[in-house]
Amino acid sequence: MTLKDRVQDLLGQVAGMQAQNAEELEALRIKYLSKKGEITALFNEFRTVPSDQKRELGQMLNQLRQQAEGRLSEMREAMESQIAKAERLDLTRTPDPIQLGTRHPLSLVREEIVDIFSRIGFTVAEGPEVEDDKHVYGMLNFAPEHPARDMQDTFFIEKELGLQKPTDVLLRSHTSSVQTRVMTSQKPPIRVLCPGRVYRNEAISARAHCFFHQVEGLYIDKNVSFADLKEALLYFAKEMFGPETQIRLRPSYFPFTEPSAEMDISCDLCGGKGCSFCKGTGWVEILGCGMVDPNVLEACGIDSKVYTGYAFGMGVERIANLKYRVKDLRLFSENDVRFLRQFESC
Numbered sequence: 249m250t251l252k253d254r255v256q257d258l259l260g261q262v263a264g265m266q267a268q269n270a271e272e273l274e275a276l277r278i279k280y281l282s283k284k285g286e287i288t289a290l291f292n293e294f295r296t297v298p299s300d301q302k303r304e305l306g307q308m309l310n311q312l313r314q315q316a317e318g319r320l321s322e323m324r325e326a327m328e329s330q331i332a333k334a335e336r337l338d339l340t341r342t343p344d345p346i347q348l349g350t351r352h353p354l355s356l357v358r359e360e361i362v363d364i365f366s367r368i369g370f371t372v373a374e375g376p377e378v379e380d381d382k383h384v385y386g387m388l389n390f391a392p393e394h395p396a397r398d399m400q401d402t403f404f405i406e407k408e409l410g411l412q413k414p415t416d417v418l419l420r421s422h423t424s425s426v427q428t429r430v431m432t433s434q435k436p437p438i439r440v441l442c443p444g445r446v447y448r449n450e451a452i453s454a455r456a457h458c459f460f461h462q463v464e465g466l467y468i469d470k471n472v473s474f475a476d477l478k479e480a481l482l483y484f485a486k487e488m489f490g491p492e493t494q495i496r497l498r499p500s501y502f503p504f505t506e507p508s509a510e511m512d513i514s515c516d517l518c519g520g521k522g523c524s525f526c527k528g529t530g531w532v533e534i535l536g537c538g539m540v541d542p543n544v545l546e547a548c549g550i551d552s553k554v555y556t557g558y559a560f561g562m563g564v565e566r567i568a569n570l571k572y573r574v575k576d577l578r579l580f581s582e583n584d585v586r587f588l589r590q591f592e593s594c
């Protein structure tokens with residue numbers, strides 16, 4: 249192959265040079281342009297070329313070298329700019345939009361309950377979750393041997409052996425404990441709503457949990473009657489579940505109220521005709537209520553000959569179930585965003 253042919257051949261090779269990374273690029277430079285490179289070798293041979301051919305061949309060789317150098321630096325620049333692009337931080341760029349959270353369904357329901365009762369004069373009162381036996385049971389007229397005090401129901405934190413003592417420390421098992429706190433620290437008229445978390449020693453399942461939420465209501469004044477209780481609860485049911493909602497009160501028993509009742513609302517799934525949700529009865533239970541037992545008033549230092557009062561207590565999860573048809577109670581505390589995102593955004 250003549251020198252000219254070899255130059256031509258290398259021109260073709262140089263035009264097709266490809267490198268994926270810096271090492272390959274360097275290998276190409278060594279192959280063609282280093283001291284022992286193929287193009288350098290041609291320059292060395294050029295010295296032996298007869299002078300009449302030098303002009304044309306010289307031009308061709310220079311062109312070859314320029315093309316090789318040009319192509320190599322082109323590839324180097326492309327590589328460098330790609331690396332720079334990958335590493336570059338553009339601090340002026342607006343961030344990706346942050347996804348807003350949603351309100352927890354239990355918060356939504358609790359706030360709705362508070363909102364409805366606040367329109368008829370109730371204010372919010374709170375009490376401790378770690379309580380003593382006296383405020384959770386004793387002052388609420390629970391007999392010492394009442395089964396609700398049992399270890400099976402109540403989480404004790406400090407407990408003396410034998411029958412319960414007023415000073416035993418426990419996790420409150422209902423928000424009725426806030427009643428006793430309010431009645432001992434305020435004078436009637438009292439009209440409070442006590443929302444909060446309660447604890448019971450239950451096995452966790454779709455229908456029961458070891459903690460849940462309640463809203464307690466208490467109204468103490470002169471001449472408060474059962475009719476006032478019924479009126480307030482009917483108003484609540486219609487506000488919460490719609491104007492067609494009906495209520496019914498069934499006699500029941502709670503140590504802290506006398507008389508006591510449980511309230512059902514008409515099933516809004518079947519309109520009261522009876523379906524699987526209401527187990528064919530047309531009614532679903534939503535709360536317990538009654539007239540505050542005189543023993544409770546007296547235990548809290550309120551004269552039961554002057555004052556009467558009513559109380560009620562409901563489960564927030566229960567109301568949320570009726571409103572949102574959440575079949576499994578555990579969903580409320582598992583914080584699965586797929587569940588939570590279904591509710592009203594912040």
Ligand code: DAH
Pocket residue numbers: 421422423424464465502505535536537538559560561562
């Ligand atoms: N404390 C009761 C419970 O946890 C609920 C309750 C029933 C509260 C009747 C009341 C009431 O104030 O009057 O099951």
